[in-house]
Amino acid sequence: MTLDRPAASPQADNERAERILEAARELLVAWGYKRVTVDEIARRARIGKGTVYLHWKTKETLFTELLRRELHVQLGTVTAGIEQDPSSALPSRLVREVFLQQARNPVARAVHAGDSEVLGALAITASGLPVIQELGFHTLLTRLVDVWRAHGLMTVTASAADQIYTIDAVLTGFITGGIAVPPGEELPPDHRADLLGHTIRTALETSATPDEATLHAAAQDVLATLAAAQDVLAGAHPRSASH
Amino acid sequence: MTLDRPAASPQADNERAERILEAARELLVAWGYKRVTVDEIARRARIGKGTVYLHWKTKETLFTELLRRELHVQLGTVTAGIEQDPSSALPSRLVREVFLQQARNPVARAVHAGDSEVLGALAITASGLPVIQELGFHTLLTRLVDVWRAHGLMTVTASAADQIYTIDAVLTGFITGGIAVPPGEELPPDHRADLLGHTIRTALETSATPDEATLHAAAQDVLATLAAAQDVLAGAHPRSASH
DNA sequence: GGATGACCAGTTTCGATATTTGGTCACGCA
DNA sequence: TGCGTGACCAAATATCGAAACTGGTCATCC
Numbered sequence: 001m002t003l004d005r006p007a008a009s010p011q012a013d014n015e016r017a018e019r020i021l022e023a024a025r026e027l028l029v030a031w032g033y034k035r036v037t038v039d040e041i042a043r044r045a046r047i048g049k050g051t052v053y054l055h056w057k058t059k060e061t062l063f064t065e066l067l068r069r070e071l072h073v074q075l076g077t078v079t080a081g082i083e084q085d086p087s088s089a090l091p092s093r094l095v096r097e098v099f100l101q102q103a104r105n106p107v108a109r110a111v112h113a114g115d116s117e118v119l120g121a122l123a124i125t126a127s128g129l130p131v132i133q134e135l136g137f138h139t140l141l142t143r144l145v146d147v148w149r150a151h152g153l154m155t156v157t158a159s160a161a162d163q164i165y166t167i168d169a170v171l172t173g174f175i176t177g178g179i180a181v182p183p184g185e186e187l188p189p190d191h192r193a194d195l196l197g198h199t200i201r202t203a204l205e206t207s208a209t210p211d212e213a214t215l216h217a218a219a220q221d222v223l224a225t226l227a228a229a230q231d232v233l234a235g236a237h238p239r240s241a242s243h
Numbered sequence: 244m245t246l247d248r249p250a251a252s253p254q255a256d257n258e259r260a261e262r263i264l265e266a267a268r269e270l271l272v273a274w275g276y277k278r279v280t281v282d283e284i285a286r287r288a289r290i291g292k293g294t295v296y297l298h299w300k301t302k303e304t305l306f307t308e309l310l311r312r313e314l315h316v317q318l319g320t321v322t323a324g325i326e327q328d329p330s331s332a333l334p335s336r337l338v339r340e341v342f343l344q345q346a347r348n349p350v351a352r353a354v355h356a357g358d359s360e361v362l363g364a365l366a367i368t369a370s371g372l373p374v375i376q377e378l379g380f381h382t383l384l385t386r387l388v389d390v391w392r393a394h395g396l397m398t399v400t401a402s403a404a405d406q407i408y409t410i411d412a413v414l415t416g417f418i419t420g421g422i423a424v425p426p427g428e429e430l431p432p433d434h435r436a437d438l439l440g441h442t443i444r445t446a447l448e449t450s451a452t453p454d455e456a457t458l459h460a461a462a463q464d465v466l467a468t469l470a471a472a473q474d475v476l477a478g479a480h481p482r483s484a485s486h
Numbered sequence: 487g488g489a490t491g492a493c494c495a496g497t498t499t500c501g502a503t504a505t506t507t508g509g510t511c512a513c514g515c516a
Numbered sequence: 517t518g519c520g521t522g523a524c525c526a527a528a529t530a531t532c533g534a535a536a537c538t539g540g541t542c543a544t545c546c
Contacts (some may be wrong), residue, residue, distance in 0.1 A: 037507060048521040050510080059508065158441075165421065165430055167436050173416020178408065187408055195409050198401075202445040280538060291490040293541080302539065 012106050017055050019045040024066055029106045033063060033120035063122055070107045071135050072233040077101060079226050086219035090210075091148050092201035094222070095171055096193045100176060103189035111135070112175050140229040141167060147225055151218035163204055171197055260287040260298050264309055272349045276306060276363035306365055310354055314332055314378050315476040317344045322469050329462035333453075335444035337465070338414055339436045345418060346432035352376070355365050355418050383472040384410060390468055394461035397447050406447055413442055 004046050023044035027036040040050040056062040078097050081088040088094065102112045103133035107193060114130045125134040132138075145164050148154040174196045177186070187195075210218070266287035268281040274349040281302050285292040299305040321340050324331040345355045345429065353361035357373045368377040375381075397406060406482050417439045420429070430438075453461070 001527090020509095038509080039507075049508090050521050053509065055518075079373060158438075161428075161430070162434075162438055165435070166442055168421035169416040169419070169435075169438075171416070172414055172419055172421045173412040173414070176415055176419060178411035180414045185404075187405070191405075192412075193407070195401075195405055195412075199409055199413060199442065199446040203442040243320070271489075281540080284537075285490095292539090293490050294488090296540065300540095 016045070016047065016051070020047070020052055020055060020062070021066055021069070024062060025107065028063065028066070028118065033122050043076075060122070061241045067107065067111055067122070067131060067134060068233050068235070070105070070111065071137075072230055074098070074101045074105070074108055074229050075233070077228050079223060079230075082223055082226075086215045088217040089222040090201075091144075091167070091205055091213070092152060093195040094144070095167060095200050096197035098173065099174060099193045099196050100189065103193070109175070112171075136229060136232055138164075138168075140225070141226045144222065147218065147221045151205060151210075151214060151221065153210060153214075153218055155206055158204075163219050166203060167200065170196065170203070174199075259288070259290065259294070263290070263295060263298060264303070268350065271306065271309070271361065272437055275361045276365050280427060283293060303365070310350065310365070310374060311378060311478070312474050313348070313350045313354065314380075315473055316420070317341070317348070318469050318476070319475050320344060322466060322473075325462050325466055325469075329458045332458070332462040332465040333444075334387075334410070334448055335440040337387070338410060338443050339440035342414065342417060342436045342439050343432065346436070350430060352418070355414075379472055379475055381407075383410075383468070386471075387465065390461065392463045394453075394457060394460055394464065395449060396453060396457075398449055401436045401447075410443065413439065413446070419441075 008216050020041060022042045024036070025046065027040060038052055039049055041062075042052050045052075052062070056065065078088075078094060078101070082094075083096055088097065098112075102108045106118070109115070111132050116123035116131060119131065120187060122131055124130060127134065141164055142160070145154065145160050145167070149156055149160060149163075158166075177192075263284060266284050267279070269412055270283060270287065281295055282292055284305075285295050288295075295305070299308070321331075321337060321344070325337075330336060341355075345351045349361070352358070354375050357366050357375060359366035362374060366376055368374060370377065383409055385403075388397065388403050388410070392399055392403060392406075401409075417435060422437075
């Protein structure tokens with residue numbers, strides 16, 4: 001049943017992996033991890049099922065990479081925003097951006113919300129931690145808080161641990177959207193993002209507006225921290241890495 | 244199998260209802276709504292099963308009243324705090340207190356968190372709303388924000404709706420505790436309550452410290468609002484109300 | 487006449503069976 | 517010769533009728 005046979009060149013191989021990931025992504029959003037079958041992924045990618053296993057050892061590693069990439073892209077967008085405007089590196093602005101990403105991207109939302117309806121068994125990793133933590137989000141947040149404090153963008157009256165916890169809790173609350181929100185009265189995502197930004201800013205940032213130089217220096221460090229996090233996230237496939 | 248027969252006086256009747264509710268409460272916390280049987284409740288309250296139905300029409304109404312009472316008691320504690328110290332009526336202080344209540348009381352926590360593991364079918368009411376909303380929490384919050392704004396304890400630069408949403412989201416986030424918190428590093432409830440209070444204060448309260456008179460007047464209105472909410476919550480049993 | 491537990495209908499649980507699905511690998515095609 | 521494939525297998529999951537349980541009632545008894 002082989003109608004077309006693309007050359008097995010490295011780039012064709014790579015393009016095929018992308019097709020598989022894209023098919024997996026569509027199905028994940030539409031059906032949720034549990035309902036998605038490897039057969040269906042293969043069908044959508046117009047390849048045989050065995051070929052999927054040429055790229056990933058298991059269904060789980062395939063989807064884990066998908067989530068990793070999603071976070072990677074998200075951090076890339078945040079990076080781009082800071083490169084265009086250094087003030088985007090401010091705590092409130094960065095958290096705001098993460099929220100917006102999550103609001104616009106169903107996979108990112110599932111990861112941040114730990115939505116087991118979508119993520120299924122992936123919601124909690126083998127080590128008993130939520131995916132978002134396994135993906136290094138907490139580590140990244142810790143490093144960012146250090147940078148922000150070092151550059152005087154955040155108060156140092158509270159401990160770093162307290163500030164990390166605060167950001168985490170507030171962001172989670174805004175993502176969850178609160179329990180008692182009456183239906184039909186939801187605020188638009190952009191507006192909610194503004195409220196989140198305002199909350200983070202007043203709770204954690206220093207009141208004085210930072211001068212240009214400080215902001216620029218801080219932005220550089222934030223960019224470096226994001227790049228480092230992206231590197232970790234970029235870890236190669238378990239399979240194609242070996243050859 | 245009737246060994247003792249207490250007189251069927253009104254107060255004995257009332258005391259019996261309390262015993263049933265207490266038994267139901269213990270079982271709810273230990274087993275969750277779904278696993279609790281009316282038989283077991285009756286056994287713990289040392290009465291026959293039919294007697295439970297002399298007090299409540301269904302298992303559901305029994306537990307609904309239990310949750311109503313829990314909220315009622317919680318508001319009572321908040322009220323007592325304000326009566327002792329008017330500054331407890333400040334937004335940050337009041338929200339802080341609600342958080343602490345919830346942290347200390349498993350039933351309150353389940354209600355605030357919408358924990359279906361504990362609440363089972365009760366988590367979402369017939370009207371499709373979470374219990375916490377059915378119990379009027381959102382209405383109460385709306386009224387409180389109005390009072391706070393009227394007395395100048397809260398900024399009026401943002402809309403009331405935005406402030407309600409912010410309180411709701413932040414409180415929910417702190418209750419949920421954030422997704423990415425590494426195990427073993429949880430902060431103690433009192434400390435988390437302080438961080439929550441700080442967040443609410445900086446995000447929503449006016450910066451100037453209110454004078455004694457303003458605070459006192461506001462506290463009176465807050466107390467009235469709480470009392471009104473308690474009245475709604477105090478609605479009599481479906482059964483014993485009729486005779 | 488208030489309290490009770492045997493009783494009933496509707497629901498949940500159970501478990502044996504049938505189906506599906508993740509993962510492998512011998513084969514075929516280029 | 518080796519990449520790609522789909523038939524194949526064991527394990528997981530869905531199915532479905534039977535058995536057990538539970539919410540709610542009410543005839544009976546104190």
